[in-house]
Amino acid sequence: MTNTEYGHLLSNFEYLKFIGIQNHTEETIDFVNNFRYTDVQGLIKMTDYEEWYREANIIKATVIVGGFPHFKGLDDFDFQENINKDQIIDFITHRFIHENRNIAFMGSSGAGKTHLAASNGILFAKKQESHTTLNVTHLSLN
Template sequence: MDNYSNLIEKLNNLSLDGFSMILEDVIKKVNNNDLGFYEALNQLVDNQIKVKKEKVYAAGIKVSHFPFIKTIDDFDFSFQPSISKTQIKDFCSLRFMENNENIIFIGTPGTGKTHLATAIGLEATRNSKLTYFITCKELTNQLKRARSENTLDRRLKHFYSYSLLIIDELGHDILDEESAADLFQLIQMRYERHPTIITTNYNISQWHTIFKNNKIALDAMLDRLLHHSSIVTINGPSYRLKEVSEYLID
């Protein structure tokens, strides 16, 4: 085995594939006097850091359970003028996470709530923040199952542990007393410790229809959710209807 192949093998054994990817090109530049020693080393290290970040991001995407991969650049703000692009860009800066603030997206179906929540979640994942996306129905079902198996505390701690938790479609189903209590307990655990993003079709004044016969749990949850939160109300048409109408135009 020649020296170059031996070096590549050692780099790969050390998981320094960012080095080995560009090593040949860097060596050529050094031999041509296009790069000095420290410049060459910097390029190798920079590429290793880049590759490592990409791997962490890919791993984060895998565990996050995002419904799709859509960034803020994919969002058509011109179609939803009620949304402040500046505000959404600020969310993507993750300043809200530093302050442990929540975000609540309110709007009718198809207005882009889930897209925006996912885009922010992707930015958090890109910055190595452990993020998890789950529908409210699936969340409460998991907590209900854990309660029946006497593992509720462990399951709550699991959802508490995420740096950012996205709960999609609050209000898709009416919550019974136990589910309302479980959801409140999770929100209480995360309060002022980890931010949560919630999407819902219902204005907050209508949440009593979701937490039916459980005003105490609703009031307690709202007290914690709204204390440090940004509420984004989307008043606009459905993207899905827009796509359908485009096909119908003669």
């Protein structure tokens, strides 16, 4: 591939807004050349990058629109000994939704209620499912 062809290719990716592909073009070309992948395998790798990029942007936008106070997940949560970890892990399966039940996180200030609620909400956002998170102030006003 000549420099002119390569520049044209990158220009096309930019025009088509293929940011994921554009960010990984050199890496993919090297991968194809070094591991003797076929052109089709290289194209699959490039379109996978684009799919991942777009999916990540959709998730990020959904989380931003959701107005979550942070982007922390359960991996960032400090499970104290008085918190039932198995029960919290069960919440992320969203089984309670299919059983038409609600969940409420109760505890003292700093226990992690907001963190758990936001983490659960972010999981909903990533799956592009709807949910409502309320705090006690909101409940008392309704």
